[in-house]
Amino acid sequence: MSINYDERIPNNVGLSADRRLQRALENWQPKFLEWWNQMGPSGFQTADVYLRTATSVDAKGWATFDYLKMPDYRWGIFLAEPVADRKIEFGEHRGEPVWHEVPGEHRGVLRRLIVTQGDTEPASVEQQRHLGRTCPSLYDLRNLFQVNVEEGRHLWAMVYLLHAYFGRDGREEAEALLERRSGSADNPRILGAFNERTPDWLSFFMFTHFTDRDGKFQLASLAESGFDPLSRTCRFMLTEEAHHLFVGETGIGRIIARSCQLMKEHATDRIGDYGGIDLAIIQKYLNFHFSVSLDLFGSELSTNAASYFSTGLKGRFKESDRNDDHRLTESTYRVLRPRAGAIIESEEPALTALNESLRDAYIADCSRALVRWNKSIEDSGIDFRLTLPHRGFRRAIGEFNGVYVTPEGLRVSESEWRACEEQWLPTHAEREFIGSLMTPVVEPGKFATWIAPPPRGINHQPIKMDYVRHLPTAQYDRS
Ligand SMILES: [Fe+2]
Ligand SMILES: [Fe+2]
Helix, strand or coil: CCCCCCCCCCCCCCCCHHHHHHHHHHHHHHHHHHHHHHHCCCCCCCCCCEEECEEECCCCCCCCEEEEEEEHHHEEEECCCCCCCCECCHHHHCCCCCECCCHHHHHHHHHHHHHHHHHHHHHHEEEEEEHHHHHCCHHHHHHHHHHHHHHHHHHHHHHHHHHHCCCHHHHHHHHHHHCCCCCCCCCCCHHHHHHHCCCCHHHHHHHHHHHHHHHHHHHHHCCCEEHHHHHHHHHHHHHHHHHHHHHHHHHHHHHHHHHHHHHHHCCCCHHHHHHCEEEEEHHHHHHHHHHHHHHHCCCCHHHHHHHHHHHHCCCCCCCCHHCCCCCCCCEEEEEEEEEEEEEEEEEEEECCCHHHHHHHHHHHHHHHHHHHHHHHHHHCCCCCCCCCCCCCCCCCCCCCCCEEEEECEEEECCHHHHHHHHHHCHHHHHHHHHHHHCCCCCCCCCCCCCCCCCCHHHHHHHCCCCCCCCCHHHCCCCC
């Protein structure tokens, strides 16, 4: 299904056949651009960036690459191909045909799910807007901007659904998505992790690894939705999301590789003086970002999650691959709960434990990346292993909120926990140190001292290509 680029809003949904919707979105478009110019990558709107643009929604060969100024990126509406005779896979409506319009009784809930997902997209652009000034290389700068324009497109994806299917409230929600601001005191973004700062590139790679990965799991569950337009939208968003995860995982992997190299060269694990990042600091950043991202899955036990599933709005990760009744009314699920000073395993109704089961799938995915990083540390002959902290560590949502758990999973008192906090989480001094490493490197093919080059360039291009051209020189004037 090819994308029509002749229209003001590129799309593969036959937008020109619906004049009312087309006008509504064309009316939203300049407001989006105003937001992008105000809150998008600061100082780089006139640079030429080697970006990929979606040209079809096929699994293979869906993108073209070219130099583009970011405000000229063709943000549009791309849905994955419809699946003929698709049936609802789960819940009370299992086996019935999917819905092509919003079922009236679920309108409010569905709108909330779409708005909550949509809100994360512009939030991350806002969180990352100052990073361009301190890029470790042109390759990484380009990847940052690719992620940013695609998050902008993900906002378009959700706004299309709001405009097309939710009438006036949908239009109002679409406006509000451009009004909230990450970290704002009076009008913040909806979810906690999207109000945190992303002050440096170590945080950025951690964010794209851990927090964008939450996005993958939320999108995959929404891709199972009985509301077919949401399913098709999310299926295509997942293809873009995969690149964000690649940026995160390989970014951290390259930092680790560089750290190992410096440790061997200088025969020490304290490599700060040599412009490297200690593995112990990487572990602390990991602890922070993993725990913040776990909160995004919500409470372990949730009647909302149960009803999203029963009513067919939100499925499980890879719903169709599961060998059960897909209704879950009779089954249970094992959940860890803090009880009487300990952490116990508790069998809970599977329906109310759906957030926890999605979190489990997420943790398993995070563990796989961890194995790859640890393999590379082991291969360098260094005796250090990164670990994921226990799921109860530093949680602000759900059963473990207000419960003090060590990264190893031991319950301790608040004072015991606070006494060790600096061993587990980045200290102010360590954050300052990471900040001090963030001096921009913009010579093609050169990389900052703290990160190894990637094994290959973007789209089969050489690593030393000038992935971003016409940099604003003032950005790098350090006088
Ligand atoms: Fe996204
Ligand atoms: Fe993303």
